[in-house]
Amino acid sequence: MNSTTTQGSLPILTVTQLTNAIKLSLESTFPLVLIQGEISNFKIQTSGHLYFSLKDANAQIAVVMFKGEAAQLKIMPKAGDQVIVKGELNVYPPKGNYQLIVRELSFVGLGELLQKLEQLKIKLHKMGWFKSDRKKPLPKFPKRIGVVTSPTGAVIQDILNVLTRRFSGFHLILNPVKVQGEGAAQEIAAAIDQFNKHQLVDVMIVGRGGGSLEDLWAFNEEIVANAIFNSKIPIISAVGHETDHCIADYVADVRAPTPSAAAEIVIAEKAQQIDYLAGMKRRMQQTVRHLIQKDRHRLRGIVKHPVIHQPRTMIEWRMQKVDDSRQDLDQAMQRYFQFKRQKLDSKMKQVASLKPMTQIIHLRQNAVRSLKRLDLLMNLQISAQRKRLDNLSAMLRVLDPRNLLKKGYSILFAEKEGGVINSVHQLKKNQRARLLLSDGEALITINDVKSRETESFSNSGTA
Numbered sequence: 001m002n003s004t005t006t007q008g009s010l011p012i013l014t015v016t017q018l019t020n021a022i023k024l025s026l027e028s029t030f031p032l033v034l035i036q037g038e039i040s041n042f043k044i045q046t047s048g049h050l051y052f053s054l055k056d057a058n059a060q061i062a063v064v065m066f067k068g069e070a071a072q073l074k075i076m077p078k079a080g081d082q083v084i085v086k087g088e089l090n091v092y093p094p095k096g097n098y099q100l101i102v103r104e105l106s107f108v109g110l111g112e113l114l115q116k117l118e119q120l121k122i123k124l125h126k127m128g129w130f131k132s133d134r135k136k137p138l139p140k141f142p143k144r145i146g147v148v149t150s151p152t153g154a155v156i157q158d159i160l161n162v163l164t165r166r167f168s169g170f171h172l173i174l175n176p177v178k179v180q181g182e183g184a185a186q187e188i189a190a191a192i193d194q195f196n197k198h199q200l201v202d203v204m205i206v207g208r209g210g211g212s213l214e215d216l217w218a219f220n221e222e223i224v225a226n227a228i229f230n231s232k233i234p235i236i237s238a239v240g241h242e243t244d245h246c247i248a249d250y251v252a253d254v255r256a257p258t259p260s261a262a263a264e265i266v267i268a269e270k271a272q273q274i275d276y277l278a279g280m281k282r283r284m285q286q287t288v289r290h291l292i293q294k295d296r297h298r299l300r301g302i303v304k305h306p307v308i309h310q311p312r313t314m315i316e317w318r319m320q321k322v323d324d325s326r327q328d329l330d331q332a333m334q335r336y337f338q339f340k341r342q343k344l345d346s347k348m349k350q351v352a353s354l355k356p357m358t359q360i361i362h363l364r365q366n367a368v369r370s371l372k373r374l375d376l377l378m379n380l381q382i383s384a385q386r387k388r389l390d391n392l393s394a395m396l397r398v399l400d401p402r403n404l405l406k407k408g409y410s411i412l413f414a415e416k417e418g419g420v421i422n423s424v425h426q427l428k429k430n431q432r433a434r435l436l437l438s439d440g441e442a443l444i445t446i447n448d449v450k451s452r453e454t455e456s457f458s459n460s461g462t463a
Contacts, residue, residue, distance in 0.1 A: 016093070023091035026098060030089040035061075035100065036108065042079045045323045048297075052077075054085065054100065062099040064090075066316060069103055071301030074118035082108040094321055101316065117213075117220050120247060124222075125291060129229050132284050135253045136234040138265070139202045144171045145266055146201030146233070148191040151176035155209055155238075155259040162263035170267075173200055178218075179208035185221035192227040192235070204231070205262045206248065207238030216240055219248040228252050238262035250287075254280060405438035412436075415443070424451050 013021075037054035044050055048067030053060045063085065077083060087102040124130060145163070149155045156174060163170060175194060177187040188206065195201055206228065208219070218224065219239045228235050228251045237252035238259040249255040254276075256262035265276060397403070401411065412421045413434040421427065431446045 015096075019091065019093050019096055022098075023093065026089050026091055032086065032088055033100070034084065034086050036082070036084045037061075039077050039081045039083060040079050042077065044076075046326065047319070047323055048301075049319065049323060050077075050102075051323075052079075054083075062097060063087075063102055064099055064316075064320065065102040065105065066319065068301040069105075071298045073105060074122070075107070077105065077107070084108060090316070092320055094324070117247070120220065120222060120225075121250065124225060124247065124251065129225065130250045130284070130287070132281065134229075136232075138234045138236070138254060142170065142202035142266060144173065144201040144203075146195045146204040147172060147174050148177055148188055148195075148204060148206040149174070149208055149259070150179045153179070153209055155207060158258075158260045159205060159263040162260050163267060180211070180215050180218055184218035185224050188218060189221075189223045189227035192224075192231055196230075196232050199233075201233060203266055204233050204235045205238055205256075205259065205266065206235055206252070207256070207259050207262060208240070209259070210241040216246050219246040221247075224248055225251045236262045236265055402438065405436065410435055410437050424449050 035054060037056050037060075040053045040055055040060070042050070042052040048070060050063075050065040050070045052063050052065075054063050055061075084106050085100065085102045086104040087100050089098060090101045091098050128134065147156060147159060151174060160172070163172065173195075175191040177191050178184040179188070192204065192206065195204055206219075208216070210216075216239055219237075225247045228237070228248055234253045236254045236256050237246075237248045238256040238261065239246050239248055241258060254265060256265055268276065405411070413419065413436060414421055414426075415432045415434055421433065427433075427446050427449045429446060429449060433444055433446065435442045435444050
């Protein structure tokens with residue numbers, strides 16, 4: 001039924017026509033929107049597309065961010081993040097859902113700090129401040145050790161405990177600074193510069209205890225990174241716990257997971273230093289590989305950007321449909337590989353059995369089986385033909401006119417021509433005819449002829 005069919009005054013539409021009409025109306029009404037909300041139901045497909053919901057206290061909307069835009073994110077979002085997204089409304093015809101196609105995503109609150117951190121990290125990486133060939137080697141047996149940290153925190157006590165327990169003959173100089181809050185970054189940078197200006201120590205430990213991102217933010221400031229990079233004295237960064245990472249860790253010559261570990265590194269034997277540096281090298285390589293991979297993904301996303309190839313609306317819902325079919329395709333591929341593996345095993349067995357006598361025996365067995373199948377097929381064919389013949393004979397017997405004669409019917413033939421007479425208009429008075437009965441025939445003479453239009457009808461005959 002097409003859209004021109006009507007019922008009353010309303011046209012009857014197909015589901016596709018109605019969906020396309022809604023799609024056109026909604027997408028043309030909201031070509032671009034800016035929305036703030038909380039992320040929920042976050043999922044990353046193997047295709048690289050992001051699927052999640054954006055909600056507030058009273059409503060939510062389905063959101064899709066395709067691989068091209070997702071590859072440009074500095075930080076991968078997660079459930080619970082407050083974000084601001086820019087994009088357009090879209091209708092996904094296969095499911096009849098409306099959704100938001102996101103082109104840009106930014107974080108609110110803590111997310112802004114993370115974005116700022118990532119941007120500075122990329123900037124310093126491009127400047128070469130993270131390169132391993134710019135890292136200064138630590139002195140093997142330092143006599144003067146400088147510490148830039150808070151004088152009242154546990155960091156300085158932990159460092160002193162490790163140094164006094166494991167090493168003797170050292171001189172420790174503490175340059176006290178604020179490690180968080182306003183002005184902390186400037187004090188840390190100034191303390192590093194003072195140690196360098198007067199050449200007071202052989203190695204420096206710069207750090208503090210663990211905390212939130214805001215607590216550790218002073219060590220993510222560019223002024224601190226600049227002081228560490230330009231320091232002539234080797235610096236060990238020991239900020240937070242092992243899972244905490246900041247800009248100071250990347251710029252410093254060595255990163256220690258904790259302040260206590262920094263003290264261990266300062267007094268480590270040569271073999272321990274070599275092992276640790278090897279570990280640092282691996283971590284730096286992983287970091288570089290991660291950055292390269294990230295840039296590669298971003299480049300691939302740009303190359304495959306829908307704007308380059310065709311309009312977004314022509315392909316994006318189809319990409320969603322591919323994601324919907326991914327699981328079925330994976331299962332089909334597994335079944336296909338299993339079938340091919342079984343087939344390969346069968347071929348290997350055949351190759352192993354390729355001997356002349358084996359082939360002869362195999363061919364003889366095939367021939368015997370073929371003959372048996374041929375006999376069976378011939379018997380089945382003969383049986384089928386016989387059954388068909390019996391059915392035809394039965395039908396002929398049913399159609400035999402003589403069966404009707406036994407029920408009291410008779411057939412009238414012209415005496416000379418021998419044709420069947422089936423109408424009174426073929427008869428004449430005193431005409432002779434043959435009457436066929438079930439057990440013989442008789443010659444009769446027509447005494448009178450009347451059609452149905454007359455009041456009465458009678459026939460008589462004499463044998």
